[in-house]
Amino acid sequence: MQNNVNITNTNQKYRQDFAIIAGWVGFGSKVLDLGCGDGELLVYLRDSLEVKGYGVEKDDANWLACLQNGTNVIQMDLEDGLSGFEDQSFDTVILSQTLQAMHKTEEIVQEMLRVGREIIVTFPNFGYWRNRLQIISGNMPVSKTLPYQWYDTPNVHLCTINDFDQFCKNHKISILERKVITDGDEMSFMPNLLGNLAMYRLKSN
């Protein structure tokens, strides 16, 4: 599972979403990053917070990049669930910009809540005004955040912030914190319209 969104300017070393996640993860805590890509987030959390991190990654090339980064990485498919991980065995389980590409959306969120005391879920907000504008003009949105054509996108479960709020309510998931960012800036005014990336800190009710 590859992270298919890069929300920040690639010239910037600093990533606002990483910084927010770091703010939600305790120093020295135990973290599981699902769909960890090349392990960049785990390296960041290790270097800044001395977390004990493990990544889960399906793709061979990304898996190897994790190994080269010195990240613990388990090769498996998130669609199969998290059966190799004990209940409540991690302080935080992270699913960063991967939710929208999952087929078994409810299952993975439930599995995260089983394994982690808290979970962090981030996803591109489909309700972002630029996406809406493209829909109104008659096309599926294609942008830096959603860089795929309708026929080749891995994103099968795109949602808006309103949708995800409702999802949490329906599934009895507590929203501990929510932050919405656009090009690195936090959006507190009309987030479902103006926010590009949605970030949630959650736990079971």
Add this chain to the structure above:
Amino acid sequence: MAENNSIGIVAPQTAHFSEPFTLKSGEVLPQFELVYETYGTLNAAKSNAVLVCHALSGNHHVAGKNAEGDKYAGWWDNLVGPGKPLDTNKFFVIGVNNLGGCHGSSGPSSINPDSKKPYGASFPIVTVEDWVNSQARLLDLLGIQQLAAIIGGSLGGMQALQWTIAYPERIKHALVIASAPNLTAQNMAFNEVARQAIITDPEFYDGDYYAHNTVPRRGLRIARMLGHITYLSDDAMGEKFGRKLKDTIKYSFDVEFEMESYLRYQGDKFAGEFDANTYLRMTRALDYYDPALEYGGDLSKALNKVQAKFLVVSFTSDWRFSPDRSREIVKALLDNERTVSYAEVTALHGHDAFLMPDAHYHSILCNYLQKIDTSTL
């Protein structure tokens, strides 16, 4: 990783141990010998040693050739050598023939110094634990306190795992490949059929066939043929042989299909060079290994004291040591918050894949081994 990066000519060495050695079964070997080979140079700190553990039919001859005219190089020559994943410019690599083997270490076919005759059936049943303890003695002899890494596939992976349990402070890294924390009933069943083929061969003579100047060729041949079927996947056999005929159909029980030709060739070759008593013992060692047994079946408890960092690798088409079994090891390590990475390599070749130079697989081993710091213990 070119094939010409060979170790070259290597000479096996023999270590003699005269202190009594108590086996897991309770039996005592008053003395024993282990034959081994080394590749590369042990550094001054003695901190760059890697032990390669062999599987069922392997031996100490891991890489290079023993003589110029040798047709084949060692059994894991694609892994070990200068510039290869297990780089002998960096590591001091040790290959050892396990106790009970038939390639020079004390075993059923070697001469019992007391009786001056082959041990035969009197050679005790040895276990994975016994192998690891005997290998520890070899390391003591070589002055190696700690291994930079231990690596093994299949039964070799079980030894690597056992090392981290029995001698946690002596292993920095463990590479456990295409292995399992114990055998399933189905897996043991194949071993039982193999053993029955040997034991019921009229030439077996209760294991003392040496005295009768014969060997149970038929049994060993069938055992090996069976083994080969289980080391390959259905797809690999399909790709390699399919239903290809040797010639035209003859309506006979001679070789009709290419697959039969392959199995017979492998069986004959093996029966001509391997000892049946050793084969029996190797399969039994596989059956008995179960480190979780004394912890009520809880592998996580069994691995509670391991200190090594782990790389666990499995192959998608391996049904004899399936990825599920490797995941059990990974889970037990995760439960103990150990450092572990796990790769599930997409491969066609079934269990045999662990010996093949697949580019991604070797890239994994290469990257992992490169990162190991060998400068200090």
